Amino acid sequence: MSFQFSKEEAKIPLVIGVTGHRDLRVQDKLKLKEGIKSFLKRLQSQYPNTPFIILSPLAEGADTLVAQAALELKEGENIKLIVPLPFEKDKYENTFTDGSSHKKVFEDLLDVADDYFVNPIYKKFLSDNGQYDDYSQDKYYAMLGNYIAKNCHILLALWNGVDNQEVGGTAHVVKSKLYGNTSSETQSPPLTYENKSHTPLEEALDIHDTGIVYWLVTPRNKTALVLGEPFSIKCNYPSYRSHTDREVERLFNDTFKSIDNYNKQLIKLNRIDSNNSSREFLNILHNNGIIEAFKIEAITPSLQTLLHKYFGADNLATYYMKKRRSTLTILAILGILSLAFFSIYGNYSYKWALLSYTVLFTFSCAYYLRRKKSADNYSLDYRALAEGLRIQFFCRFIGLTKNLSDQYLRQRNELQWISYSIQSCNLDTQISKTPSFSISSLKMVLTFFITSQINYFEKKIEKHKKMRKKFNVAIILGFTIAAICVGIIILEEFSGLRFGFKINITHLNTVASVLIITSVGLKALFDKESYDPSTKAYQHMLVIYQEAYEHLSQLLDNINVLQQAINKKNNAETTEALIENLVQQQQAYEEKIQEFIFNLGVESLKENAWWAILHRDKKAEVVKG
Structure with missing residues (x-):
């Protein structure tokens, strides 16, 4: 394929x-x-x-x-x-x-x-x-x-x-x-x-x-x-309440500029090709023993267009997420080195102290410029867009042309462009050629949408629990060692107690300072990443998808029973009126399934919007004592 x-x-x-x-x-x-x-x-x-x-x-x-x-x-x-x-x-x-x-x-x-x-x-x-x-x-x-x-x-x-x-x-x-x-x-x-x-x-x-x-x-x-x-x-x-005309004009201009900037970033990003996560996502349609009906012929050209749009958003999100993490790592190392440099050499020479201040100033400017370029926001925005397009794809796959953006981020804010984007992408994928509902398409949605979401949330919950434990161990260990260092300094300087080996107070003070700053930074990072609120949200969505899987599986069983009854129409005991009644019941079940999956998608997008806004607005704050 x-x-x-x-x-x-x-x-x-x-x-x-x-x-x-x-x-x-x-x-x-x-x-x-x-x-x-x-x-x-x-x-x-x-x-x-x-x-x-x-x-x-x-x-x-x-x-x-x-x-x-x-x-x-x-x-x-x-x-x-x-x-x-x-x-x-x-x-x-x-x-x-x-x-x-x-x-x-x-x-x-x-x-x-x-x-x-x-x-x-x-x-x-x-x-x-x-x-x-x-x-x-x-x-x-x-x-x-x-x-x-x-x-x-x-x-x-x-x-x-x-x-x-x-x-x-x-x-x-x-x-x-x-x-x-x-x-x-x-x-x-x-x-x-x-x-x-x-x-x-x-x-x-x-x-x-x-x-x-x-x-x-x-x-x-x-x-x-x-x-x-x-x-x-x-x-x-x-006219918007609590907005001046100028603010409304700026809101729409920013929305359209965000869409144009997304397209610009898409053109500039050379790493997008058929060998990355795009292929991995498409391979899900025919790997793992999936039957012939689920292979590429089930994906109409209009749905492939929607996949193109998903792939673009997914790759941009991945690119900026990696960029965000590498930038944070470099800035953290620079900050720690600057602090250590200042602590060690600041007391010996005015020139060294001035150089330390210069490095610290450079660190602050670099952080500001990173925020200015919005690498954080790009990764979050594009991930939210990708998830919205993925859910829209599965809705279209079972014959739904309804627009999920009607339910997504309905409040006016800096993420309104995502809602606009999902809306236009749905329109840009040949609504007239949307495939009709089929049993095979429902099975695919059950396997590759609902089941994959269950697995995703289970993995995320487990990962967040492990990350919480690692952060706590690192923070406690950092404060503990720093406390030991401070204790040694106090004993050395004020109690007159002497150890059997030579202690460099300056270096020990530097170690304690670096460990305290690092621990505080880790706590701020933990809060910024919102591990605890995210874990609760994932647990909530896990329950919803587990319930959805059971409910849809039951509806699918009911449709199969009706289909078997319809296939027996040549039986002399089966009247045309009964067959028509069975067909109507089957259509009613199909419509119920479509509406159920649409509502499930809406629930997913609400969680997705919450996640994007939570992480977008969350700033790392130093713990105040």
Whole structure:
């Protein structure tokens, strides 16, 4: 089996959602296209290492114009076009007012699009509420507008600025992006449905999912009213409590810069190839006696794209973790040597003392620069991203297209870029080609996700217990020897007691000082690494995964029993009605399994987010006496 890693596939894209009027004036289209290209070029210059996804439903007018302008700018794979449809393709084409003319343009754009699919919210709505209804098209458009607003990082709106209160219209989508979709003023019945179906009750207090809207002031045929200078572009930021407008702007800029910096680090890192942990992870799919169904043919191209992204994050995390550890080791040695140097020679010569101070100052500057370059934060951020992508992969493998980032780090902070990255990676991996649920895929998830997590947490708990013991022994031993040294110095200097051998008080004092500083440093390092809180969290997750394994194994047994019953349909005693009932029961079990695994993934990501924030914010503190 071969798997060639691609850095281009591993990059994290920025998603540009599109909304706008259908009835554009013919004389304005050239100026609008120039404005669109200018906007996209500006983003490309701001984030030169980052690919872009244009999320456009290709309706007449603005949607199509933006897609055409983006494709004209397309260089290599830097811009992708993904098309979410409000409902089935044939029904959608029948809504075009321009008839066959726009249908031809629509078909041509679909041919060059990287992916297109029916809005998942609409499909869920139909499964719960019956068949498609021509009279509910506005509701379906509202669902699509909500999907675009929720899944894009930046919304580009070709809009005249007038809020006409139309359900599913341009103003509706703009308000959904700026203010979230929980307000009754900006929400249609389908959006309410979507929230109730996918938003757990405990998330009602979460901060609304909002974002940036770039408004290209666009006249339209329907009305002459335009609020703003035609063809100008305005940037609108959402309003956040306890944040000034400037702080909100900086928050989003930092988020996008973090994504671009990640892509830059990915390009620069030469150690990523097919011979490192990437291959090790992929080999898990066919080693250890796994049956033929679990080999590479089970991994579709879209899932392989997700693996590329996981591999990139995993390798960057590993690289910066090693860099972090080596830097800490060097700095610790330098600090101890500086202290010893100062203690030994500081009393003999002013020049030596000055040199000692210089070395100590250099040590402090080096530590500051290490913090400035954020090697610590890179290793933590990239590890959190890798784990999120790994869990998203297993969810996609069993047929789930739901986005785990909806549940991950919903509070706004410096790690928001991770949530954005998981969101765009899921969108960038051809949702339309997600494999359907199968028994073999469930067995693989049980073996290589849940069982591996159980083994991982067991090893981590054992490792942390051993590390705790080693730290305690080292700290106690250091303080004990230091106390002995101090005791000898006191006896030698104050009691008049003389030993049978010559004692160098200066050297003994240096040893005691170094041991005390080292012990204090080890205690600070132990606290910084958060071994005790992490161990408790691992024990909690271990219990969850053990329970999950038992529960899923039982559900799998139930499905196998149903499958055996269905296979006996040729039996004269088995009626078609019974077979249909058995099939429905099996489908219900499959949906229950998918939802269970998704919730398990959510729980894992919450633990992962906690771990990242705990270690990111934890600073080594000297013990105060």
